[in-house]
Amino acid sequence: MQIQFWRLVLLLSWSSWRRTVLLITSAALVACDNGSITLSVTDTPADEVSRVVVQFSAVEFEDSGGDWERVELKPELQVDLLALRGGDSKVLIADESIPSGSYRRIRFVIDADSNGSESYVDRTNGGRIALEPDGGEDARPTVDFRFSLDDGDDVALTVDFDLRRGLIEPDDFSDPYRLRNALRVVDDEFSGRVRGTVSAALLSNACEPALYVFDGEDADVGDIGADNEPLTSVGLVAQNGSSGLSYSIGFLEAGDYTIAFTCDAEGDDPEDDDELSFRRERNFEIEEGEETILDIN
Missing domain, CATH: 1.20.5 (Single alpha-helices involved in coiled-coils or other helix-helix interfaces)
Structure with a gap:
């Protein structure tokens, strides 16, 4: 027993x-039936404004079946998009766990009110004006981008809020600025950057300079809003001790591009097809994780 x-x-x-x-x-x-995602935002700067502050409260990811996975930002995060130039970015969510699978769309929940206490624009000539997504305070800027997340994987994405294309100035001072869907997404692992200078010989007294970047070598160049509009664009900044200007463009997917210089940037209305004169066009290549130096002479 x-x-x-x-x-x-x-x-x-x-x-x-x-x-x-x-x-x-x-x-x-x-x-382990989840993956990890990090999402950052960057900006292609706009003209005639000193701050473009957006208050993010959530990010949503749509899977291949049409269901949305929502990631709350607690607390809400105010980001001055205009400060994110030259390849700088701001992390919205870091190593956030979401279900593994295939995703096809990203959208942003933005807090906006009529008095501009949450999202707003400061103009260089003074004054603060409310900012809201195009379509009203409850609209959500959305961008198509397909990516897969396997169990235990992690991915880091950066979304470019192209303010030169997406920030719409109000017709009346009492109306808000509008932020339309001028978004571009890149997987950080497969991206690089280009930087360089623009010769003073290309600048004239009335020059409002900018560089426009187009997909592919010897691309057909056009203004913002045209059928062949740029992938992104960037203004130029003065160099210390030099009469030329410098630039830096980050988060470009590896591949071939055309860059074009114009002095007509101020007259480029994102809602119209304008006639721009480009003074120089150059081809360049981006390699993963590398920085390309390209001077425009």
Whole structure:
């Protein structure tokens, strides 16, 4: 009887241990059925404004089945997009766990009110004006971008809010600025940047300079709003001790591009097809994780 009793104890102990192992293994499998995503925002700067502040409260990801995965930002995050120039970015969500799978769209929940206390624009000539997404305070800027997230994987994406294309000036001072869907997404792992200078010989007294970037070599160049509009564009900044100007453009996917210089940037209305004169066009290549130096002479 005593031997049978201890056999029973051992059998029960083995059974309990096996159940424990199964529970731990199951929990580990469930925990790994997610991937990790980091999402940042950057900006292609706009003209005639000194700050463009957007208050983000959530980011949503649409999977291939049409369901949305929502990531709340707590607390809400106010970002001055205009400060994110030259390849700088601001992290909205870091290493956030979301279900693994295929995704096809990203959208942003932005807080906006009529008095500009949440999202707003400061003009260089003074005055603060409310900012809201195009379509009203409850609209959500959305961009198509397909990516897959396997179990345990992590991905880092950056969304470019191209303010030169997307920031719409109000017709009346009492109306808000509008932020339309001029968004571009790049996977950080497969991106690089280009930087360089523009010679003073290309600048005239009436020059409002900017550089426009187009997909592919020897691309057909056009203004913002045209059928062949640029992938992105950037203004130029003065160099210390030089009469030329410098530029830096980050988060470009690896590949071939055309860059074009214009002095007519101020007259480029994103809602119209304008006639721009481009003074120089150059081809360049972006490699993953690399910086390309390209001077425009």
